[in-house]
Amino acid sequence: MTNTDFDFLAGTWDSVQRRLVKVLAGQDEWYEFDATLDCQVLFDGTGVLDVLRAPERGYEGVALRLFSPDEQVWRIWWASKNTGGVLDNPVVGRFEGAVGTFECDDVWEGTPIRVRYRWSQTDTEHPRWEQAFSTDEGATWEVNWTADFTRRA
Incomplete structure (x- = not known):
């Protein structure tokens, strides 16, 4: 079965990443850094x-993103040098138009949380991704990481 939800992301991108200095601390101090993203659709x-x-x-x-045709959902796993060779719990969700929302339950520094990834502006030249955490089962969210992308020529 063919799926085109993430076709917009194929290729190489420059991005500006912004992260909260202290997550779930009720503060608004951010740091910013440049990054690149290389994406393959398979x-x-x-x-x-x-x-x-x-x-x-x-x-x-x-x-790593995998689409389940039977369930009509995506599962997205994340790993970095900081995760010690372990994939994070997958966020699960789907696209509604140009916005994709994906969630899961997890733990942040000992606190049970709900994690949300959201892709937006996927029908533009500058897609946006954000990560947010909730400590109240999704009633309120704290965005703690954003990424704005520009395709490399």
Whole structure:
């Protein structure tokens, strides 16, 4: 089965990444860094693999996205040098138009949380990704990481 949800992401991108200095602390201090993203769409669109690199910060991470035709959902796993060779719990969800929302339960520094990834502006030249955490089962969210992308020529 063919799926085109993540076709917009195929290729090489420059991005500006912004992260909260302290997550779930009720503060609004951010740091910013540049990164690149190299993305391959596989399996007729039902598999997506990308590598995010921010050499100036010594940061490298990998995302694996797999679409389940039976369930009509995506599962997205994340791993980085900081995760010790372990994939994070997958966020699960789907696209509604140009916005994809994916969620899961997890734990952040001992606190049970709900994790949300959201892709937006996927029908533009500058797609956006954000990560948010909720400590109240999704009633409120704290965005703690954003990424704005520009395709490399």
